[in-house]
Amino acid sequence: MNEPSPFRTLAGGQAFTEFLVVVLALLPLFLLMPVIGKYQDIAHSTRMASRYVAFEAMTRNAATSSWKPEAQLADEVRRRFFSNSDAPIKTHDRAGNFAAHRNPFWSDPKGDPLIKDFNTDITISFGSDNSSGQNDAFSAASDGEPFLEYGWFDLRAQGIYTAKVSVALANLPGGLRNYEPFDTIDLSIARSTSVVIDPWTAAGPKQAEARFGGNALVFPAGSLKEAAAIVDALVSVIDLPGGVSAPALGKLDFWRDVVPEDRLR
Secondary structure, eight states: OOOOOHHHHHHHHHHHHHHHHHHHHHHHHHHHHHHHHHHHHHHHHHHHHHHHHHHHHHHSSTTTSOOOOHHHHHHHHHHHHSSOTTOOOOTTOOOOSSGGGSOTTSBOTTSOBSSOOHHHHEEEEETTTTBSSGGGOEEOOOTTHHHHHHTSOOOOOOOEEEEEEEEEOOOOOSSOGGGTTTTTOOOEEEEEEEEOOSSSSOSSHHHHHHHHTTOTTTOGGGGGHHHHHHHHHHHHHSOOGGGOOOOOTTOGGGGOOOOOGGGOO
């Protein structure tokens, strides 16, 4: 009859001890993985919210019409990016601090929301100084100076527009060693987006013509406007066959793309 080897028993005990040590080391990580996943999801929404604010400035700014009010932007960001995932897109809709407007995934192990108050924990700011106004969102840029120096284009750039969204998160429940240091860290997530909103894109054909049409170096035909008046006068007294019109000398509107009225309805 074969007796068990004492070396095999010692090896089995050592393996079990190593397993317990590894489990004790990795257990906090496994418990924190769901929370880290929630933080990453909130960080993604914060980045998308900053892009939303920046892209809104590309369509509504001081050069085109007027800024969208900062308070309205903040309300839209809170409701559309940090509320429940199926939130409708409605004008003047605001996120409320109740369960129906919260993302159920963004909660701590006890079920309490990680974003306690939409109005105070989610903020938007502008520029490198985190200003509350969009007029301070620009960082100086010199890319248009060569064009202004030689008078080639009217490109008076305000600079780079930066929008920032910040989210203050609630601490995890205290008293559990596995949640340290997230129970006292006062975590805040912030993301920013920078864009050039003016003036490299024109609002329409007329604005584009105004920027380069008056410069003889860029558009030499523009200097022929005086000659065009003389040619038009001569053509008016000459009977051209087939109703041929005078040459459109120096006239940019002749080449402008025009959408028929019936296509705009």
